[in-house]
Amino acid sequence: METKLSHTDELLTQYRNLLPVFEKMAEVIPERLKDFFEEAGIIVAAVEHRVKTESSLTGKLQLKGEKYQSIYDITDVVGIRVISFYNDDVDKVASVLERLFEIDWENSIDKRKAHEIDSFGYLSLHYICRIPESAYSVPGHPELNKIRFEVQMRTVLQHAWANMNHDTGYKSGVEIPNVYKRNLSRLAGMLELVDDEFSRIRQELADYRRQVQKLVASGNLDEVPLDGDSFKSYLQIGPFDALMYRIASINQAEIQPVDLSNFLPLFKAMGFHTLGDINKLIKEYSEAAYQISCFQIGLTDIDILSSSVAPQNLCTACILKRGGGSLGLTWMLDVLNGPSEVNKAMAEFLLEQTKDLPFMNQ
Amino acid sequence: MTVTIENTNDMTIAHLVGRLDTPTTAEVSPYFEQLQNAADGTVLLDCKDLTYIASSGLRLFLSLRKVSIAKGGKVIVKSLSNDVRQVFMITGFLNLFEIQ
Numbered sequence: 001m002e003t004k005l006s007h008t009d010e011l012l013t014q015y016r017n018l019l020p021v022f023e024k025m026a027e028v029i030p031e032r033l034k035d036f037f038e039e040a041g042i043i044v045a046a047v048e049h050r051v052k053t054e055s056s057l058t059g060k061l062q063l064k065g066e067k068y069q070s071i072y073d074i075t076d077v078v079g080i081r082v083i084s085f086y087n088d089d090v091d092k093v094a095s096v097l098e099r100l101f102e103i104d105w106e107n108s109i110d111k112r113k114a115h116e117i118d119s120f121g122y123l124s125l126h127y128i129c130r131i132p133e134s135a136y137s138v139p140g141h142p143e144l145n146k147i148r149f150e151v152q153m154r155t156v157l158q159h160a161w162a163n164m165n166h167d168t169g170y171k172s173g174v175e176i177p178n179v180y181k182r183n184l185s186r187l188a189g190m191l192e193l194v195d196d197e198f199s200r201i202r203q204e205l206a207d208y209r210r211q212v213q214k215l216v217a218s219g220n221l222d223e224v225p226l227d228g229d230s231f232k233s234y235l236q237i238g239p240f241d242a243l244m245y246r247i248a249s250i251n252q253a254e255i256q257p258v259d260l261s262n263f264l265p266l267f268k269a270m271g272f273h274t275l276g277d278i279n280k281l282i283k284e285y286s287e288a289a290y291q292i293s294c295f296q297i298g299l300t301d302i303d304i305l306s307s308s309v310a311p312q313n314l315c316t317a318c319i320l321k322r323g324g325g326s327l328g329l330t331w332m333l334d335v336l337n338g339p340s341e342v343n344k345a346m347a348e349f350l351l352e353q354t355k356d357l358p359f360m361n362q
Numbered sequence: 363m364t365v366t367i368e369n370t371n372d373m374t375i376a377h378l379v380g381r382l383d384t385p386t387t388a389e390v391s392p393y394f395e396q397l398q399n400a401a402d403g404t405v406l407l408d409c410k411d412l413t414y415i416a417s418s419g420l421r422l423f424l425s426l427r428k429v430s431i432a433k434g435g436k437v438i439v440k441s442l443s444n445d446v447r448q449v450f451m452i453t454g455f456l457n458l459f460e461i462q
Contacts (some may be wrong), residue, residue, distance in 0.1 A: 252416075256424060258458060296452040304417045304424070306454030339455050345444055346451055 005088055008061040008161055011126055014071035021044070022051045026078045029149070033082065036100060040094050045156050048081040056327045075107055075128045082160045086202055087195045090153045101129035106147055123192065124154040124162065152186060172320055186267035188331040209233070222276030231264045234275045240310040247293040253303045263311045266335045270315065281314055289313035289361035295353055312336070316350060318357060326351050365393035373404035373438075379411040382419030394422045401426060402433040410441035415449050427458060438462055 013024075014151070028049040046142040052060075057077065068074055082093050086334050097103065097353050131137075133145045153164065165184055167187070212230045215223055216237060224230045272278055292313045297305075317337075319328040329347035337343070354360060363386035366377045366394045375398045376397055397405050405426065414453065415423075423439070440462040442450060 047384060133377075225433045253399055255364065256454075256458075258454070293452070301450070302417050302420075302453055304420050304453065307456035309452070312454060333451075340461070342442075342444070342447060346447060349444075349448055350451075 001145065008058070008065045009100060010212070011060075011061055011065065011068060011071050011074075012054065012058065015077065018071060018143060018147070019051070021064055021141070021147065021252075022078050025144075026080070027053045029078075030080055033096070033100075036096050037082075037093065040092065040096055042089055042096070043085065044089070044093065044267065045083045045236075046081075046087055048083070050079050052077045057099065069277065072143075072146050072148070075104070075148040078147065078152040079152070080149065081152045081154070081162050083160075084153070084155055086199045087155050087158075088199050088203075091154060093125065093153045094125055097127050097153075098128060101127075102132045102136065104128040104130065107148075114193050118241055123158045123188075129152070132139050157195050161188050165201055175217045178310060205229075216275065221279050224275040225259065226272055226277065228263070228264065228266060230275055231261065231267075233258055234278070239278065240253050240314075243289055243314070244305075244310040245312070246286075246290055250294055250298055250305050251300070253297070253305045256304060256306045257305050258308050260308060261306070261338065262313060265314060269335055270318065281318055283330050284361075285314045285317040285321070286358070288317035291357045291359050292316060294348065295357060316354070320351075320354060320360060363390055367391045367393060367396060369400075373406050374400040375408055376442070377407045377411070378406045381414040382412060382422070383414060383416040384391060384418045387416070387418035387422055391422065396425055397426055398429040401430040401435045401437070404436045404438065405430060406438045406440055408440050409443070413443065415446050420449075420453060420455060423455070430453055436460065 016211045026049040030049045031337055034044075037047075038208035057074070071077070084090055084093055104127075109126045128148050128150055130148050131145055136144070138144055162186075164187070193196075209229055212224055213233045215221070216230070217231045221234075224234075244255055247253075267278055267281075272281070289310060290313075293309060315332055316329065319332055321327070324331070327345070329350050330344045333346055334340070363380035367381075368375045368377070374397060376393065378394075381389075381393060382390070398414075407423070407426075423437075424461075429435075429439050437459055439450075439459045442461065446455070447461075450459075
């Protein structure tokens with residue numbers, strides 16, 4: 001007993017001596033990790049850290065102190081937890097760690113794989129890491145490269161379950177009845193399914209976006225439904241640019257590029273279902289849109305235009321040719337700029353300006 | 363052309379009076395620089411008495427908008443007369459600002 005106590009004391013003394021280093025590591029490593037995740041495009045919900053307290057370490061040493069020769073054998077004095085939104089991001093986080101640190105594979109564990117096929121429960125990936133000298137070292141401080149630390153990687157839902165399980169089933173120190181254990185397992189199973197579903201949906205969305213980008217790039221626009229994603233991809237190919245350059249050439253005007261995504265609700269409200277419908281609008285009404293601008297700015301000294309003029313004029317021409325008149329134009333301005341009393345007056349102004357243009361009589 | 367700047371608790375208000383054409387744009391530029399300094403908050407351009415705006419004036423508005431976006435602020439354009447609003451519409455500037 002005496003030997004065990006003195007060994008514990010020795011380890012605790014080592015712990016106290018190294019505590020400033022542990023604390024510094026726990027502070028700096030998560031910050032560096034966040035930078036690397038950002039560079040890798042991985043969005044994480046949180047990166048937490050803690051240094052094991054002396055009382056917690058004492059408890060651990062009293063239970064299995066003889067297992068450790070020195071404080072360097074204890075791998076979880078510094079603990080870091082990376083919580084991601086999607087379970088496939090857990091593996092991406094792991095690959096970042098593999099690039100940055102030396103992984104102690106013998107002591108690392110993938111609890112996601114450790115489960116029996118008919119049980120559910122705590123899922124997490126734990127890596128025991130060390131900072132390789134090749135990556136970072138400080139002369140006179142070899143301990144920096146000797147200390148191992150634990151990084152736990154899990155999803156938000158795994159984290160939630162682990163916390164609930166800890167609070168209800170473990171922390172109390174009282175053995176809980178099987179019925180509650182079973183309910184916690186059911187919950188774990190459900191959260192595992194939800195995690196998989198989130199990842200599946202994200203993957204499907206990514207596939208859909210890629211597919212849309214491919215169709216847009218190949219020009220098969222009739223097959224692309226009009227929605228936020230497809231419209232965004234469509235705008236990237238600059239569908240209104242040719243018309244806009246032509247309009248700007250009237251006065252050698254500077255074009256101020258603006259985000260045109262606010263035209264999506266208008267296009268949808270005009271009954272367009274695919275990107276092909278917008279393409280048809282461009283083909284059919286570009287000349288009319290040009291005529292509108294010729295009349296509006298041709299005799300002025302206006303030499304700056306927003307890039308929204310092209311789609312705005314296309315919609316104006318289309319609505320007028322469909323017989324929408326003043327009411328239709330007021331509606332267009334309401335959708336584009338928000339409802340306002342003055343939109344009616346602006347619509348009247350537009351109608352007055354366009355009524356004698358050649359396209360109106362063709 | 364005159365510009366009067368007023369600071370309230372929650373915004374900076376600039377009252378624009380007269381014609382904002384090429385010669386007067388140079389005159390009022392210092393006021394817009396002052397507004398740019400306050401562009402991390404809300405800047406309201408009261409255009410009730412703005413009777414005309416040329417491209418040079420639109421550029422002043424645009425520069426203020428750019429600085430405001432960079433600083434996380436907001437530019438509100440208020441009480442445009444019909445004539446000035448028509449210029450905003452045919453140049454596509456109506457889509458650029460919050461118009462009241």
